[in-house]
Amino acid sequence: MTIAKALSGRPIRRRRERGVLPLLLGPSIVLIAVFVIAPAGYGIYLGLTDTQLTGWAARDPQFVGLENFRNLLGSEDFLASLGRTGEFVLWSAIIGQTVLGMVAALLLRTKWLRGKGLFGALVLLPMVVPEVVASLTWASVLSSDGDGTLNRLLGLFGSGAAAPLQDHPMASVVIINVWRGIALAMIMFQAALEDVPDELIESARMDGASALQVFRYITLPLIRGPVFLYLLLTTITTVGVFGLVYFLTQGGPGQETELASIYIFHRAFQYSQIGLGSAASVILLVLLMILGLTYARLAKVEV
């Protein structure tokens, strides 16, 4: 009786669901269409024109087809900025934040560590600080003048003034971005580690597995999904990092820290070439989509 009722009720429920579905999805579809798809579509259109904000040519933008893309893909400066972005993502996000975030999460899971609250708070702090504040604070710490915090500290040991933002600009921004990003990695990995059953780890330990072996053969395979998800997220956000680096170096010295995002800002807004800047953004978007799909495939996660 119950089964028959249920069977007979299904089509009605489906029909009802079909009716409710557009209502539930509608607002998000409209929001995505207005704030994501339409600007992206407009960006692609602008990338096909020579739109600029200043000069007589600004009055009459022309359709130039793929010329902006051809210019960009043949431009040493743009390709170099992509290379620098890759370097920045690799060292700061994929290696720095992921490894140190994992270490922090594992440390917080251990039983012997004292002062976990303080440790967790210290790691979280950089994420709480607004980007501009973080950036300007570091600019003050690393200032090449004698009154920078780092140089004052070095002075205590009798060392001469250092100028890390000029002598090692990429390494400096990588370290600062790692400092800022560990927190998110730690939170995500901590949550993932909660799902690893203690019994599995304990039995492996009883069978004589070392801590490293436990991590490599038990913990890591079990949290592969969240790790790849984090890698996907951090890659996307790190490619888009702008303020942190711009306030520290403005892409310099020379072009040593001109990441793709800064290259786009310079071209689109400082030099007012919206068409060229949009084309560069489209190229970056395509590269990110390829990277994202690769991660999703590797992790076999549904995003």
Added chain:
Amino acid sequence: MSRNRVLATATAGMLLTGALTACSGSGGDADGPVTIKLLEYQEPRAKVVKALIPEFERAMAKQGRKIKVELVADTLTDEQFHTKITQQLHSGTAPDVLDMGGSNVTGLAGAGYLLKLDDYLDKWDGWGQYYTSAKEAARQPDGGFYSIPHEASLQSLFYRKDVLQRLGVDTSQPRTWDELIGRLKKVKAKTGEAPIVIPAGTAWGGGTWTEGFLPLVAGTGSTFYDAKSKKWTLKSKGLSATFGLYDELIKAGLLPVRDLQNPNPWEPTKYKNFVKGTLPVSAQGSWGWKFDWGPEGAAPIENLREKVATWDYPALVPGTKPYSISGGGYGYSVNAHAKNPDAAVELAKWLSSGTPLAKQLVTVGAVSPRKGLSGTAPYKNEPSLLDAERKLPGSILPPRGDGEDQVSQAVQSATGKMLSGRADGGQAAAAFAKEAKELLGDNRAAE
């Protein structure tokens, strides 16, 4: 049902109120005072103008015109200002009157953001007193005027007389760059530090173009911008010589390459080492006398007139002579969408005349762009500025034309490549020609 009606009535009410508010905002009150927003982005300029505004309002009230001026003082660097004002003008949110350097005007006027002032200037007797060089510098590629210049400047090489004399280096006017480089090498041999700064690279932004590269290339005699065909010549003897000069200075260790790549390159060079005397020569506009090194400037030098003097630019290519160059200056432009353009232009004219003008010139260290001010206090008490004004009519006018922003960008990028050691003079000249051609398109680049 009744709830729906209430909702519908409330929505209609809100829409009506909104529409009425919008209408009342755009209409304005013909009898009430007219409000003009004036933008200043440099602190000293904002300060002096702030004190002048009540005088202007009183002067207008005497004529029976109720004009109120609201000062928008937004302290920004040149680059930040350019980026911000472009966005504001594009989105229709810019103030009515803008005080900005002449190099900004071409691009903004071209895009149609600024009001053409020709009709106003034709009727203004003050316009007849302007030096031809100041007028020509303000004339835009379409032949019209989109700013009222209230400053002129003279670009030359400032040097520390006291330091060079102490080091036993000749301080007479160098005839050629070879002669000057010989002297600079002597300084370097004694101090071990780079002795000359000429703006270069991307960090100095537009200054690399207006204060660094342009004054050099303009003295070579090669055509850079042809006003008739409205095209830029991207390869010439003069351009090669200019890139070659940067190259020579970099290779001989005479240019502070590292400091020029600092995000604020003027700080370690002009504000620190020139003041200390370890970098005794600086390519600089006449505003250096007040704005940079004056008693209330960014980095004051005591007894400035005794310690610092200027040279004309030495000749770079054979057959040319030492020269000084008109460096342009700030001017007041009016937003093309200003609600009260007449009042806005009135403010611009008033600020560009008589005592108000003299006060501004002295504050920033600019030369008067118009005759007849040498007897007006406090300008009449500034011998360095009066000297520069005397030289103004004989100075070279730098080439200006549509596409200047793009040429400036290509210059910054090419000189930046030299600073980071990625290009020599020849490679930089080729990279400049390639990038500028791409940015300008075929219409604005000569073959």
